[in-house]
Amino acid sequence: MTGSTDDSTLRRSLEDAIGPEKVRTDDASRRTYSTDASPCAVEPRAVAFAESEDDIRAVLRVCRTLEVPITPRASGTSLSGAxxxxxxxxxxxxxxRILEFDAGRALIRVEPGILLTELNVFLADHGMRFAPDPGSQDLCRIGGMVGHNASGYRSVKYGQTRDHVQGLKVLLADGTSLDAHDVPLDGAEWRELVGRAEGLERVRREMDAHRDAILSSRRPIRKHSSGYELVGLMESLARGVFPLAALFVGSEGTLGLVTEVTLKVLPIPASRVTLLLYLDRFPDLGPAVADIMTWGPSAIEAVDGDSLALLDREALGVPREAKAMLLVEFDAGDIEAIADAVVKRVATAYPLSRAAEIAFDPVRQSALWRVRRSLFPTIIQRPGPRKAWGFVEDPIVPRDRVPEFMEFLVDLARRHGTVAGIYGHIGDGNTHYRPFFDPTDPQDFERMQALREEFDRALLERFQGAPSGEHGIGRIRAETLPRVWGAEVYGVMRRIKEALDPRGLLNPGVMFSPDPWWTTWGGLESRVPM
Ligand SMILES: Cc1cc2nc3c(=O)[nH]c(=O)nc-3n(C[C@H](O)[C@H](O)[C@H](O)COP(=O)(O)OP(=O)(O)OC[C@H]3O[C@@H](n4cnc5c(N)ncnc54)[C@H](O)[C@@H]3O)c2cc1C
Known part of the structure; x- marks a missing residue:
């Protein structure tokens, strides 16, 4: 759907619907909104600024009437072009706005455009926080976190956004408003819901008809942002409950527009301890992580030796001989005793490049986090035409296979004539992989394509992983999605989309597209990777 309406009719209709001060169609605005944090670029015909649910409803009505697609957007830090x-x-x-805080039930109701950091400043006054903590936590907003089912440094303990969403208010493409939460299938509420939104019954029937294929499509990974979460949905349906909010979390704006979010919040941990460990031998990484996991860390991050070599080792105090770095954090229990036991165990079992560093106070802790946090800025600011564009940047594999997977990734980059930054949330099996290429150079572009093909094949077949642990499918991985879950389950995803958005109004080109991953890349000469 592209809409046959001319631009001035579209602009006038939007202005009539929400007021001229909330609509922009000038070149500069359309250019600004043509990019997010991915390498993709798609210029919109108009940008509409919603200040209320009524505004969203009105814009949706205009788009429906004129058959113009609509893309919901929060901060635009999507790394997948969504x-x-x-x-x-x-x-x-x-x-x-923050609409309601219920301290007793540890729930907060917010509008989707609230910044994560603003929300956490408010909650901190009450000793609480919203737990998922993406690297973009100063920039991203709750609607975008819901859209991508975002997670972050502490997902090994606290999971993904979906785990912390109690309920959503959602507008479907036809304007139907849903209170999305867990709904028992045998009650009056479900009957009332399907009376108003018949597509939901089609979703349920579709799921039932493909039950076995869905359940056997499960991959041995701890989390994903790689399409609708059908396995979890199926398991819940088998218990007689439709987890309506869970279906919309991670749907990347393709199933409905979120107008309100009720989040579960948690107390801020009383204390934390951070450990920094440099291993002399890369093969020790896997066993060391397995050991540390038995103490239940709240974060466990790894960087491989080749990526450490990209850093200013002197300035950051990274030992020359280190072949891997582990940054570990605990936030519950007797943290002094845990830190002591972990260091004893690791230092006895594996040669360390330097004595383990332990920090209990926040200032020292952020100094220890500095090496891990400085990797991404260092990589993206690397001089020269070859840049760390994200096109294979978010794979997830079974946790115990991460060291083997990292070795594969180092070798893959070498064989395709480049080097790469490799780091990530090893406790989850989620790795960030940034090989350096110049996509504007035809030869390098061919190398990228070859690398991507080999990457997808190995990730899906040999490592039984998925292409996104947290950044989403978007435009960059849409081509790969059918291969992740298999043709039958991919077909179910498509029909769920059709059931709830039959005219393809909501975020077309995202999640479902046969186009090659690079089709919508644009403006790279004047952009830097994010
Ligand atoms: C430097 C950097 C570090 C990052 N680190 C992490 C990380 O550690 N973990 C992680 O998970 N991600 C990370 N990201 C990716 C990104 O920040 C997250 O996906 C984030 O949640 C997106 O939030 P946003 O507000 O920018 O949303 P946007 O990018 O604007 O939108 C994201 C998706 O949500 C949809 N959406 C937005 N609002 C609504 C709505 N109201 N209704 C329906 N759909 C909606 C959009 O259509 C889109 O599909 C990082 C990005 C950058 C640039």
């Missing part, structure tokens, strides 16, 4: 689109981009950043 926050850009060819029709109307719906900016939700002005729709950002």
């Amino acid at each position: 926050a850009i689109g060819p029709g109307v981009v719906l900016d939700t950043t002005r729709f950002h």
